[in-house]
Amino acid sequence: VQRNNKQDNAPILQALNNYLEKNYVSFHIPGHKNGQLVDQELLAMFQQQLFCFDLTELPGLDDLHQPEGPIEEAQKLGAQLFGAEETFFLVNGTSCGIEAGILSLCRDGEEIIVPRNVHQSVAYGLILSGAIPRYVPVEVCPKTGLALGPSLFKVEETLKLYPKAKGLVLVNPTYQGVAPALKDLVKLAHHADLPVLIDEAHGSHFCFSSSLPPSGLEAGGDLVVQSTHKLLGSLTQTSLLHVQGRRINRIRLKGYLKMVQTSSPSYLLMASLDGARRNMALKGKKLWEEILEEVREIRRQINALPGLDLLDEEDLKGTGFLLDPTKLVISPRGIGLSGEELAKILREKYRIQPEYADNNHVLLIVTPGNSREDLNKLVVSLVLIAKEYGEISDRKVKKIDFPNPPIGKQEVSPREAYNRQFVLLPLPETIGEIAAELVCPYPPGIPVVCPGEKITAEAVDYLRQAREVGAKIRGLDKEGRIAILS
Amino acid sequence: VQRNNKQDNAPILQALNNYLEKNYVSFHIPGHKNGQLVDQELLAMFQQQLFCFDLTELPGLDDLHQPEGPIEEAQKLGAQLFGAEETFFLVNGTSCGIEAGILSLCRDGEEIIVPRNVHQSVAYGLILSGAIPRYVPVEVCPKTGLALGPSLFKVEETLKLYPKAKGLVLVNPTYQGVAPALKDLVKLAHHADLPVLIDEAHGSHFCFSSSLPPSGLEAGGDLVVQSTHKLLGSLTQTSLLHVQGRRINRIRLKGYLKMVQTSSPSYLLMASLDGARRNMALKGKKLWEEILEEVREIRRQINALPGLDLLDEEDLKGTGFLLDPTKLVISPRGIGLSGEELAKILREKYRIQPEYADNNHVLLIVTPGNSREDLNKLVVSLVLIAKEYGEISDRKVKKIDFPNPPIGKQEVSPREAYNRQFVLLPLPETIGEIAAELVCPYPPGIPVVCPGEKITAEAVDYLRQAREVGAKIRGLDKEGRIAILS
Numbered sequence: 025v026q027r028n029n030k031q032d033n034a035p036i037l038q039a040l041n042n043y044l045e046k047n048y049v050s051f052h053i054p055g056h057k058n059g060q061l062v063d064q065e066l067l068a069m070f071q072q073q074l075f076c077f078d079l080t081e082l083p084g085l086d087d088l089h090q091p092e093g094p095i096e097e098a099q100k101l102g103a104q105l106f107g108a109e110e111t112f113f114l115v116n117g118t119s120c121g122i123e124a125g126i127l128s129l130c131r132d133g134e135e136i137i138v139p140r141n142v143h144q145s146v147a148y149g150l151i152l153s154g155a156i157p158r159y160v161p162v163e164v165c166p167k168t169g170l171a172l173g174p175s176l177f178k179v180e181e182t183l184k185l186y187p188k189a190k191g192l193v194l195v196n197p198t199y200q201g202v203a204p205a206l207k208d209l210v211k212l213a214h215h216a217d218l219p220v221l222i223d224e225a226h227g228s229h230f231c232f233s234s235s236l237p238p239s240g241l242e243a244g245g246d247l248v249v250q251s252t253h254k255l256l257g258s259l260t261q262t263s264l265l266h267v268q269g270r271r272i273n274r275i276r277l278k279g280y281l282k283m284v285q286t287s288s289p290s291y292l293l294m295a296s297l298d299g300a301r302r303n304m305a306l307k308g309k310k311l312w313e314e315i316l317e318e319v320r321e322i323r324r325q326i327n328a329l330p331g332l333d334l335l336d337e338e339d340l341k342g343t344g345f346l347l348d349p350t351k352l353v354i355s356p357r358g359i360g361l362s363g364e365e366l367a368k369i370l371r372e373k374y375r376i377q378p379e380y381a382d383n384n385h386v387l388l389i390v391t392p393g394n395s396r397e398d399l400n401k402l403v404v405s406l407v408l409i410a411k412e413y414g415e416i417s418d419r420k421v422k423k424i425d426f427p428n429p430p431i432g433k434q435e436v437s438p439r440e441a442y443n444r445q446f447v448l449l450p451l452p453e454t455i456g457e458i459a460a461e462l463v464c465p466y467p468p469g470i471p472v473v474c475p476g477e478k479i480t481a482e483a484v485d486y487l488r489q490a491r492e493v494g495a496k497i498r499g500l501d502k503e504g505r506i507a508i509l510s
Numbered sequence: 511v512q513r514n515n516k517q518d519n520a521p522i523l524q525a526l527n528n529y530l531e532k533n534y535v536s537f538h539i540p541g542h543k544n545g546q547l548v549d550q551e552l553l554a555m556f557q558q559q560l561f562c563f564d565l566t567e568l569p570g571l572d573d574l575h576q577p578e579g580p581i582e583e584a585q586k587l588g589a590q591l592f593g594a595e596e597t598f599f600l601v602n603g604t605s606c607g608i609e610a611g612i613l614s615l616c617r618d619g620e621e622i623i624v625p626r627n628v629h630q631s632v633a634y635g636l637i638l639s640g641a642i643p644r645y646v647p648v649e650v651c652p653k654t655g656l657a658l659g660p661s662l663f664k665v666e667e668t669l670k671l672y673p674k675a676k677g678l679v680l681v682n683p684t685y686q687g688v689a690p691a692l693k694d695l696v697k698l699a700h701h702a703d704l705p706v707l708i709d710e711a712h713g714s715h716f717c718f719s720s721s722l723p724p725s726g727l728e729a730g731g732d733l734v735v736q737s738t739h740k741l742l743g744s745l746t747q748t749s750l751l752h753v754q755g756r757r758i759n760r761i762r763l764k765g766y767l768k769m770v771q772t773s774s775p776s777y778l779l780m781a782s783l784d785g786a787r788r789n790m791a792l793k794g795k796k797l798w799e800e801i802l803e804e805v806r807e808i809r810r811q812i813n814a815l816p817g818l819d820l821l822d823e824e825d826l827k828g829t830g831f832l833l834d835p836t837k838l839v840i841s842p843r844g845i846g847l848s849g850e851e852l853a854k855i856l857r858e859k860y861r862i863q864p865e866y867a868d869n870n871h872v873l874l875i876v877t878p879g880n881s882r883e884d885l886n887k888l889v890v891s892l893v894l895i896a897k898e899y900g901e902i903s904d905r906k907v908k909k910i911d912f913p914n915p916p917i918g919k920q921e922v923s924p925r926e927a928y929n930r931q932f933v934l935l936p937l938p939e940t941i942g943e944i945a946a947e948l949v950c951p952y953p954p955g956i957p958v959v960c961p962g963e964k965i966t967a968e969a970v971d972y973l974r975q976a977r978e979v980g981a982k983i984r985g986l987d988k989e990g991r992i993a994i995l996s
Contacts, residue, residue, distance in 0.1 A: 031791035059561025075545030117772025286603025305517035
C-alpha cells in the first residue's frame with residue numbers, strides 16, 4: 025500500500041461539489057432534476073439514513089434475481105401501471121435490458137432486423153449474442169439533418185428480404201424525440217410473427233398523456249425497455265423492462281437478465297424505481313399534462329424568436345413520424361451560432377445546462393421536475409441571446425446536412441469482427457476492408473460503418489465530408505484512422 | 511394506465527423500513543455496516559443533497575467509459591493505493607468485472623482453466639465468451655466439509671493437460687474466507703505465460719494488513735476484481751477491477767467493460783468508490799489492524815465455548831490454504847443445532863444478522879464498520895445460546911460431509927448448452943444426458959454438474975445423497991428435476 029498526500033483527494037467528490045456550486049438549471053437527464061421529481065417518502069428515507077437502506081438480500085428483502093417478496097410485488101405494480109404482463113427492475117440501465125432482449129431473441133448466426141440509428145447497446149447485444157444484423161436505412165429530416173427513424177416502407181422491404189429474421193428492433197423515440205409510426209411497424213412485424221424489441225429509453229413518459237406519441241406497450245411491442253431515470257424520477261442507472269405476449273421466451277430472458285446484472289444489486293437503486301413508479305401512478309398523468317401545457321407555451325415563445333429554429337410537430341407533418349414536444353431541439357444557425365456555441369453561452373452566461381449539443385443544434389430536456397421558473401429562465405435567456413446575436417441572413421455557420429449514409433455488406437458477424445485482430449488504417453486506405461468498429465458522425469448520428477461490414481468508397485467519402493464540415497466522428501482516432509480486421 | 515389503491519404502496523420501501531425497525535446488528539455485507547465505515551465528506555454530501563449529486567456525464571464530470579478527468583484521476587488513485595498499474599471503477603458489481611475479464615481472455619472455443627468452486631459470474635463469463643472451461647477439482651476441508659480451493663498439485667496437473675488454455679481463474683478467498691496458495695499458483699501459471707484472473711470479491715481488504723493472506727495484486731495476478739462494497743465501505747454494487755503486466759489485452763478489456771456496464775453509470779456509486787478509496791488510503795491500515803485485534807480476541811472467546819466449532823487457522827495447517835480471520839464460520843452441531851437454526855436464533859432472539867447459513871454452519875462477516883459493542887453482543891449471545899442448548903455428545907444434527915464431487919466430460923461449451931433447447935427430467939433419468947444448467951448443492955457449494963457436461967451415475971448419486979441429508983440444491987426444481995439438452 026502506497027500513500028502520499030494525493031490520496032487525501034477525492035476527485036469525483038470534488039468535481040460533483042464544483043458542479044453543484046455553479047447552480048445550473050437542469051435541462052438534461054436525470055429527470056428528477058435535483059430531486060424535484062421524487063417520491064417524497066423515498067426522499068425522506070434517503071435524507072435521514074441513506075446508508076442504512078443500502079442493504080442486500082437479507083431475510084424479508086427478497087432477491088432481484090429470484091423475486092418472491094417485495095421486489096416481485098413492486099415489479100407487479102410496475103407492470104400494472106405501464107400495462108405490461110411482466111415487468112423487470114433493471115439496475116444496470118436500459119443498456120442491459122436491450123442486451124438481454126437481443127440475447128433472448130437470437131443465437132449465434134441468427135438474423136435480427138435493426139434500424140441503422142440504434143444505440144450502442146444494440147451493437148453490444150449483437151456482439152454478445154453473435155446475431156447478424158440486417159439494417160433498415162433510416163430517414164433523415166430535411167430541415168434539421170436529424171435521423172428520424174425507419175419508414176414503414178423500408179421496414180416492410182427489409183422484412184421481406186430476410187424472412188428468417190428472429191426479431192425487429194425499434195427506437196421510440198430518438199434522443200431528439202422523434203417517434204416512428206410505431207403501431208403500424210409493430211403490426212407489420214407481428215404479421216410475420218416477429219417479436220418486436222422497443223428501445224424506449226427516451227419515451228417512458230408516453231403512457232402518461234394522450235398528446236404524446238403512443239407507448240411501446242400500447243403499440244403492442246413484445247419487449248419494451250425504458251430509462252426510468254431519464255424522465256420519471258428514479259436514480260440514474262435504473263430502468264424497467266416490460267414484456268407482453270407469447271413471442272418472448274421468458275425463461276431465456278430471465279436467464280440473460282442475471283448475466284447482464286450484478287449478483288449484488290443496489291437496494292437504493294431498486295427502491296428508487298419503486299418510489300418513482302408510485303409517484304407516477306399517483307401523480308404522473310397530472311404532472312405530465314401540466315408540464316406539457318407549459319412546454320406548448322414556451323414552444324410558442326421560442327418559435328417567435330427570430331433566428332432560432334425549433335424542431336416542431338409541423339416539421340414532421342406528412343412524414344409519418346411524431347414528435348415528443350418535451351424535447352426541445354433548437355438550431356441557432358439563424359443567429360450565426362453553432363449548437364455547441366449556443367450551449368456554451370447558455371451554460372456559462374445563463375447557468376442553463378442543456379442535454380446535448382453538436383454543430384447543428386442544442387437539445388434541452390423538460391420533465392415535471394422543471395419548475396415554471398426554470399422554463400421562464402430558459403425563454404428569457406433565449407430572448408436575450410437572440411437579441412444579442414441578431415438574425416443574420418448570411419448564415420456563417422455551415423449546416424451539416426447529409427443524405428442517408430450508405431450501408432456496406434455484412435461480411436462477418438459483429439461478434440466475429442469484434443473478436444478478431446484489428447489494425448488501424450488511415451481512412452482513405454480502408455476501402456474494401458472489413459470494419460472492426462462502429463464509425464458514426466454526429467450529426468446526423470447514423471453509423472456509416474458497422475463492425476463486420478465491408479467499407480465502401482461511398483462510406484469513406486461520406487466520412488471525409490462529415491469530417492471536413494466539423495462533425496464529431498466516433499470511431500475515427502485523432503490521426504484520422506479507423507479499425508479494420510487484419 | 512391502470513390505477514387502483516395498491517399503487518399507493520411501495521413494497522420495497524416498506525420492506526426496507528420494516529427491516530430497519532428490527533435494529534439488527536450487522537454481521538453481513540455491505541461492509542459499511544449502516545454507514546459506520548464511510549468517508550465522512552461523502553456521508554455529509556449524500557445526507558444533505560443526495561439527488562443533486564445524482565448527475566450524469568455533464569461538462570467537468572467526465573465519462574466512466576472514456577475517462578480523462580476526475581474519474582480518470584480517481585481510478586489512478588485507486589491503482590496507486592492497491593498497487594495496480596491500472597484500475598477501473600465498476601458500477602455493475604464484481605460480476606461484470608469477472609465477465610469482462612473472461613471475455614477479454616477467451617474467444618469462442620478457446621480453453622480456460624477454472625477451479626470447480628467458482629462464482630456464478632464465471633459461469634456467465636463462459637457463456638458470454640463461448641470459452642470451454644477446464645475444471646480443476648477443489649479440496650474439501652475434512653473438518654467442516656467446506657470447499658477450500660484448488661491445490662497446487664491439481665492446478666499443475668491441469669495446466670499440463672491443457673497447454674492451449676488462455677488463462678487461469680482463481681478465487682481469493684472463498685466466501686468463507688479460505689485463501690489458496692496464491693503466490694505459488696500465480697507463479698505456476700506465469701511459468702506457462704498464462705494470465706491469471708483473480709476473483710477477489712471477498713478479499714479487497716487483504717492489502718491493509720500483513721496478517722491477512724496476500725492480495726491478488728501482491729501475488730502477481732494479472733487481473734484482480736474486488737467487491738469494494740463488501741468490505742471497504744462503498745455502496746452496494748460497486749467494485750474495482752485492477753490490471754498489471756503485459757498479459758492482458760487492455761483494449762479488449764476496456765471494450766468489454768463498456769458492454770457489461772450501463773452507458774448511464776450512477777455518479778452516486780462512482781463517488782462512493784472514490785470516497786471508500788480515500789477513507790481506506792488514510793485510515794485503512796489502522797482500521798483493519800484494530801479490528802483484527804478485536805477479532806482475535808472474540809475468536810478466543812468463541813473457541814472457549816463448548817459445542818460451538820469455529821473454523822480456525824489451525825484447522826488449515828498443512829493444507830497450504832490460509833484463513834481470513836474476519837470471516838467467522840461457526841458450526842453449532844455440538845449443541846444440537848443446524849447452522850440455519852443458529853442463524854434463526856441469533857436473528858430473532860438476539861437481533862444479530864449473520865451473512866449466511868446452511869445445514870453445517872453460520873457465516874458472520876466482520877469489518878471495521880463493526881463496533882466493539884457489536885462484537886461483544888455477538889460473543890454474549892453465543893455464550894447464552896451455548897449455555898441454553900448445552901453441549902451434547904450425541905449429535906442429532908447430521909453433518910453433511912461429502913467427498914469431492916465428480917466432474918463430467920465437457921460435451922459442448924457452456925454457451926452452446928445455454929443456447930440449445932432443454933427439457934426437465936427427474937434426476938435418476940438424466941444419466942448420460944448433457945446438462946443445460948448448473949446443479950450445485952450447499953454445502954459444500956461445489957457444482958456437481960455444469961452446463962454442457964455429460965451427467966454421470968456418480969453425479970446423480972452424489973446429488974441424491976446431498977438431497978437426502980437436507981442440502982439446498984440449486985438447479986434442482988421442486989419436483990426434483992434438472993434441465994438437460996433435448
